[in-house]
Amino acid sequence: MAIMQLTIIPLGTQSPSVGQYVADIQQALHREGFPHELTDMGTIIEGDPGELLALAARLHALPFAQGAQRVVTQIMLDERRDKVVKLGDKTAAVQAHLD
Amino acid sequence: MAIMQLTIIPLGTQSPSVGQYVADIQQALHREGFPHELTDMGTIIEGDPGELLALAARLHALPFAQGAQRVVTQIMLDERRDKVVKLGDKTAAVQAHLD
Amino acid sequence: MAIMQLTIIPLGTQSPSVGQYVADIQQALHREGFPHELTDMGTIIEGDPGELLALAARLHALPFAQGAQRVVTQIMLDERRDKVVKLGDKTAAVQAHLD
Amino acid sequence: MAIMQLTIIPLGTQSPSVGQYVADIQQALHREGFPHELTDMGTIIEGDPGELLALAARLHALPFAQGAQRVVTQIMLDERRDKVVKLGDKTAAVQAHLD
Numbered sequence: 001m002a003i004m005q006l007t008i009i010p011l012g013t014q015s016p017s018v019g020q021y022v023a024d025i026q027q028a029l030h031r032e033g034f035p036h037e038l039t040d041m042g043t044i045i046e047g048d049p050g051e052l053l054a055l056a057a058r059l060h061a062l063p064f065a066q067g068a069q070r071v072v073t074q075i076m077l078d079e080r081r082d083k084v085v086k087l088g089d090k091t092a093a094v095q096a097h098l099d
Numbered sequence: 100m101a102i103m104q105l106t107i108i109p110l111g112t113q114s115p116s117v118g119q120y121v122a123d124i125q126q127a128l129h130r131e132g133f134p135h136e137l138t139d140m141g142t143i144i145e146g147d148p149g150e151l152l153a154l155a156a157r158l159h160a161l162p163f164a165q166g167a168q169r170v171v172t173q174i175m176l177d178e179r180r181d182k183v184v185k186l187g188d189k190t191a192a193v194q195a196h197l198d
Numbered sequence: 199m200a201i202m203q204l205t206i207i208p209l210g211t212q213s214p215s216v217g218q219y220v221a222d223i224q225q226a227l228h229r230e231g232f233p234h235e236l237t238d239m240g241t242i243i244e245g246d247p248g249e250l251l252a253l254a255a256r257l258h259a260l261p262f263a264q265g266a267q268r269v270v271t272q273i274m275l276d277e278r279r280d281k282v283v284k285l286g287d288k289t290a291a292v293q294a295h296l297d
Numbered sequence: 298m299a300i301m302q303l304t305i306i307p308l309g310t311q312s313p314s315v316g317q318y319v320a321d322i323q324q325a326l327h328r329e330g331f332p333h334e335l336t337d338m339g340t341i342i343e344g345d346p347g348e349l350l351a352l353a354a355r356l357h358a359l360p361f362a363q364g365a366q367r368v369v370t371q372i373m374l375d376e377r378r379d380k381v382v383k384l385g386d387k388t389a390a391v392q393a394h395l396d
Binding site for chain 4: 111148149152153155156159160163168169170171172173174175176177178179180181
């Protein structure tokens with residue numbers, strides 16, 4: 001299992017606000033059924049690494065359907081094979097060091 | 100005001116776990132007094148863009164004090180000048196589109 | 199067509215040097231046949247967005263075969279649909295503004 | 298010394314082309330005197346980590362002067378303290394593994 005952060009930036013849009021694009025991505029994620037969490041800088045998603053990157057390709061394509069002419073997508077994929085890591089485990093591990 | 104996401108990755112450490120390094124960064128952030136939020140993929144911080152990047156330089160240096168030989172730091176800085184954006188505003192804007 | 203930058207960072211390795219891991223990725227890219235260019239911060243690759251992300255999944259898996267316990271992969275995918283962009287076109291466009 | 302990659306993305310611009318913005322950044326870098334190299338996905342710059350991030354703050358501000366309403370800047374900073382790394386050394390190290 002891996003954790004992926006996805007930040008999708010549409011360019012050549014009239015407005016600098018991209019909330020509508022991000023909302024579409026949230027709805028698609030909900031339909032897709034991956035555990036995920038929205039942050040101020042992107043969406044964090046849990047899953048198999050190959051499936052996560054295939055999902056990233058589908059989500060990256062969404063803003064074009066709404067008129068964006070160019071999309072820059074930033075992905076950070078973190079996979080461990082020495083232990084299972086699920087959404088929320090990394091923040092919990094840091095908290096354990098702080099307690 | 101701007102929102103910055105910071106992900107600090109120490110290399111050449113014995114263990115693949117970096118929770119202790121991240122905990123040090125959280126404690127430093129607490130002392131520095133910037134509004135911030137820990138996620139599974141980094142820390143999101145609110146502030147003036149120049150001050151945020153100066154803070155990033157200080158936080159980036161921390162893992163060396165604990166024995167890391169190499170540190171790769173990933174920063175995403177998002178600044179708007181058409182309106183004031185604070186921590187939590189972006190997720191709230193997306194939620195408003197979903198409601 | 200799209201341009202993707204890929205930066206693969208193995209964690210929990212004995213040494214902070216990752217040149218051998220990057221060399222393996224270059225050899226795999228050569229076998230795969232995608233146009234690509236190595237920079238000091240990653241590899242830039244040209245192709246169809248979906249195929250590029252499927253390629254990223256294969257390359258991300260390589261360091262595990264050599265003993266890495268954790269791999270963090272950073273991807274930036276830039277796709278335009280208003281015009282065809284190939285490797286080298288973006289630097290050429292900037293140069294045209296400078297001339 | 299460290300190596301930094303900088304990718305500056307202006308939002309809320311009429312056109313999806315950002316070559317003019319990138320050209321301004323190249324001219325500023327030339328005036329600033331840091332060793333640097335333009336790639337298809339950003340600019341790679343060599344320098345002291347603190348000075349590089351202060352430079353990033355100055356370059357990040359440039360697109361606002363040309364009318365951008367929002368700027369997202371992506372930074373990757375790679376610092377080693379076990380050896381001196383200069384621009385071009387990392388690609389050379391990979392090439393040595395391939396020869």
